Amino acid sequence: MPRCLGDQFLPAKAVIIATGGLSYPKTGSTGEGHKLAKTVGHTITPLYPSAVAITCNDPWIVQREVQGVSLSQVTITLYRENGKVLASEAGDVIITHWGLSGPGALRVGRLVALACAKGQGPLRGEIDLFPGHTWQSLEELIREKAAPGSKRTLKNILSTILPERLGKVLITLAQLNAECPFERLTGSSLEFLVRQMKALPLRVTGTRPLAEATVTAGGVHIKEINPRTMASKLIQGLFFAGEIIDVDAHTGGFNMQVAFSTGYVAGEAAASLACRKV
Ligand SMILES: Cc1cc2nc3c(=O)[nH]c(=O)nc-3n(C[C@H](O)[C@H](O)[C@H](O)COP(=O)(O)OP(=O)(O)OC[C@H]3O[C@@H](n4cnc5c(N)ncnc54)[C@H](O)[C@@H]3O)c2cc1C
DSSP: OOEEETTEEEOOSOEEEOOOOSSOGGGTOOSHHHHHHHHTTOOBOOOEEESOOEEEOOHHHHTOTTTTOEEEEEEEEEEOTTSOEEEEEEEEEEEOSSEEESHHHHHHHHHHHHHHHTTOOSEEEEEESOTTSOHHHHHHHHHHHHOTTOOOBHHHHHTTTSOHHHHHHHHHHTTOOTTSBGGGOOHHHHHHHHHHHHSEEEEEEEEOOGGGOSEEEOOBOGGGEETTTTEESSSTTEEEOGGGBSOOOOTTTHHHHHHHHHHHHHHHHHHHHHHOOO
């Protein structure tokens, strides 16, 4: 298949298209490879963001009080309209003024993008700030921190287990007084506070744009590629590798592994074809 360089055509026995997805266009991945594949007859499945940050419109997020706060190993759970779980993922999360970023948020991003594309957004969700604790053990932890008889305030106690700014937000959401001495807190108020920590409500409106997604979902249809060689089933001598193919995975190196593995297989097969004596 000839390769076009401006107005030059270079004849080649084998060509590999490995131009990446459509995210982070500054890295050079502008979608040109998809256009090229389409031109020669390949199907390009819809492109949408994967491994992408999510946007939320909860006042406690957009009012920037907790902008930049990092949460270690929390769980984000999102629900469908019928109450069934759409996604539940654990990981570190960073709160921004438009929503949630960091690996924990990126892992639910793909399903949010899909659901919102189908008109199912905004989605109801929640963050479990202490997934390693039950409601009861978390309440016990707070009581332990309060040390019986001490006059420590609610704000002060929460700052021992949570970033201080987030603690203040939770106290406000639970409609409590930050300066209230812990011993004066009623059982039901403490229970409500624990509920905020175990199921902090979220309203997820969508994701950041495809250009900001670290991975692109969609691409050259896998049914049109031979997985043993990464060769096109439509065009002799054409191969594909990496994110241009309709394959995407969680963050954590799996997308890179896809690129490395398919690149290796395509490279071997293309070289073998190019070296074959006719
Ligand atoms: C910020 C960021 C963080 C990421 N984090 C993770 C992670 O934690 N885990 C994970 O698994 N994946 C992650 N990824 C995704 C991962 O890097 C990609 O899935 C992987 O690099 C895809 O490899 P690729 O070779 O298919 O495409 P790319 O790495 O995008 O390479 C494509 C190359 O083709 C070039 N190109 C494009 N068009 C043309 C053209 N017309 N002519 C010539 N050259 C062209 C581009 O300039 C680019 O160099 C991340 C990506 C980004 C941007």
